[in-house]
Amino acid sequence: MTQTPDLVITRGTTDPATAPPTTRVTTASAWPARTWILLVVLAGAMFLDGLDVSMVGVALPSIGADLGLGQSELQWIVSGYVLGYGGLLLLGGRVSDLVGRRRVFLVALGVFGVASVISAVVDVTELIIALRFVKGVAAAFTVPAGLSIITTTFAEGPARNRAFSIYTVCGASGFSLGLVFGGLLTELSWRATLIFPGPVALVLLFAGMRVVPKVAVERFGWARFDMVGAIASTGALLLLVFGVVRAPDLGWTSATTIVTLGTSAVLAIAFLVVEMRHRHPLVRLGLLRSSALVHANVSAALMFGSYVAFQFVVTLYLQDSLGWSPLTMALGFLPAGLIVVLSATRMDRVLDRVPTQFLLIGGFAAFLGGYLWFARVEPGMSYQNFLLPTIILLGIGFAITFPSVTSQGTAGVDDDEQGLASGLVNTSVQVGGAVMMAVVTAVLASSGEPTRPGELLGGMSTAVWVVSGLSVVGLATAVVVAVTTRGRSPMAD
Template sequence: MQLHIVPAMTVELGRDTDTSTPAHQSIDTRGDHEVVTTSSGWTGRIWLLLVVLAGALFLDGLDVSMVGVALPSMGGDLHMDQSQLQWIVSGYVLGYGGLLLLGGRASDLFGRRRVFLAALAVFGVASVATAVVDVNLAIIALRFVKGVAAAFTVPAGLSIITTTFAEGPARNRALSIYTVCGASGFSLGLVFGGLLTELSWRATLLFPGPVALLLLVVGWKVIPRVATGRVSLAHFDAAGAVTSTGALLVLVYAVVSAPNAGWTSATTLILFAAAIALAIAFVVVETRHRHPLIRLGILRSVSVIHANVSAFVMFGAYVSFQFVVTLYLQDSLGWSPIAMALGFLPAGLLVVASAVKMDRVLDRVPTALLIAAGLIAFLGGYLWFLRAQPGMPYVEFLLPTILLLGLGFALCFPAVNAQATSGVRDDEQGLASGLVNTSIQIGGAIMMAVVTAILSSTHGSVRPGQMMPGGSTAVLVISVLTAVGVAGTGALVLRRRRRAA
């Protein structure tokens, strides 16, 4: 698509420019960067761009939740015990959560297109390799590599959207499509995992690979080439990258290993102390570097802080609850992977259906209200599940919960991403998206570790039809965390209304 670039002007395509583009599509050309400013009449190229970016996010979310269904089959074939199986998931989370900030800054400095495509290629190749190897340590290492790749594709992809679509209706529409696809990946992960595990656990590891490589080919053609300024080593905050990445990696490693090592063991305490020391060193470095990895001033925004805390609560609670429900359905009720997939399907369908209207909702409803409504839906789903009793039919104990979780994701996930990047400078969009996705992954790692500790500390055998020992306590803790998120969001909404009055 050829665009006539007129600096500092808004060009209406279809009048005096390229007639292949509808007349009602507006492009704001800022320097060499063309920005879509309207939410209607998008070209086929724009839609393909969204398919590539949203497809990559869908795969990232899918990989987080899909593999969990295949773990029992994988452990049986590869003779992996529970501690080794945990690292199939934790290895991915370590790479993902530990390097998101670096991934976001790298996309701002070295070019979003370049970083996104390179990371997508690594993700695809690592997926294929993971599915064919038989060495346990190699599988865990490749899962870590995939997590690292996702840590670069997610902030790069989100910043491509926020710098391609102008803030307002156009960006809200693009973000709603993008984030609903991400939420669909999380919510449909169990569905895909159940279906593919019926074929082979290797199919769950292989599936993202060919899809990622196909998206790579399309992305090479449709992702815009935007000239980047010269970047010297002075622009790259190496000390900040090492200390921030080190702090996050050590923190995530500490929380995922604590259930086995013990929360008060010397190893765990040393790891937490090291994470705190690295975090302090990072703050010191950022206050002194001329080109910091994170401009600490971005954290003065109440909206940005609220979006990140909400992301932590939303995903931390959800992924932990999903873990408890998976164990209950498989170990207590004896559900097959395919039955579990069908049981979770309504949530995924609800999230996908919401994509049609979410852009309009974001235009009309403040993001804080949407986040509050989403967290309330999550909370209702968790509390409803506590009613589960032996012999209770699916439509009574699980279906209402699944529908409420789908509604929560449909409302909360797009609103969190929109709020986290709203009002942020173009050159910091990668940073903002990296921050919110770091909060998502760290929330998942920490809450999963807490729930695992609760379950492992409660002794007793699993009885058919009954909740596993510690399961109800774990769901209560998840509910309390979500209630805190609701209270915090409510306080923000009231504060804004008082200011408006």
């Protein structure tokens, strides 16, 4: 490739004679076509990962009616994906650093696409759930690998901020547009929601084989791989997600729940002990000395935990109580998706000019405003009065917060730990979502009130206040960080 003014040629670290060059983009303008195609591939994979989390939820009533499934079985069609996604993200980030980002990204993307196609044509519930788990595992490897490809391709500063804003807004668009796509596709068939990501993922795979850069990596050796740490961390996260997902059905004080969560805690402690002693730890604990990284991860968990829990409550209210069709609900949520998509061309400039702690203040304030507006809902209120303002505020909050936590969580991290840093952020996102989904489900179930047409769900008001409380914590944390850093970017810590 001919060197252009906005590119700096670097080489791999093993054999300069054979290692193919990679390009590091150093400016935010005049990107060559190959760079844009690479970004489309990476952002497209992130879009599909986010889309799959929320899209299938809209189709659950149709899946249940067709296959004769109860609510607990239907929950696992969503939870199976989250279990694989949240449980293996940390491992996925480290493997991409050690084995090679290109190899991990492309293989995982192919697995994601094939599993999507197969899951749409089978009728065995257990097989559908298993394939959903496989897709979650694949996403757990594509996300950190894709993020680390971006951070090692685009130099820190305006170029990386622009790439990050496009990439993360695509991920946020996947989450917010998932309900829209889910509603539209469910009108055709619930199987369409399962198969849709498959062909798209395979097209991205074909393009990615041509544009994802080949970078020489050090020869893999088991001595450099923290196997015990990998088993402990993966086990702790899997058991945590499994425990909180099952708790609403079994009870938070049941023996199974207590043993599951207790074992998760023991494995987490064992993981920390191993990391302090291993020569090549899975997670270098020194990373956690960065207040920016810690704040980004806490904010990611609070942001997505509140959003996915609220989305679950509203979906049940609109479909089960108000009797909205999937298509009507899709159109109702459309404004949030449009706001997130339209922000893609602006957020890079915002990130260049405004410190992320101030952006997080604005983002959490928008989330909180949206939840509090919805908290005043009463039976018979019009869409324009009870839901539209909330949807607009949530769209603004997601458009601001999602790219901010990703940018802050990976800024200043060495190239060989970018997969780890991005894996930490996305683990926080998925674990936060799983925990709060379980909490809100338990709140709704604890009311013991049946759903009556046209009436509020039992426990819905309490659930909305719980979600609002998460945004209060996120807002307060962002304010404290802004005050303690006194206007400078916390990324410098």
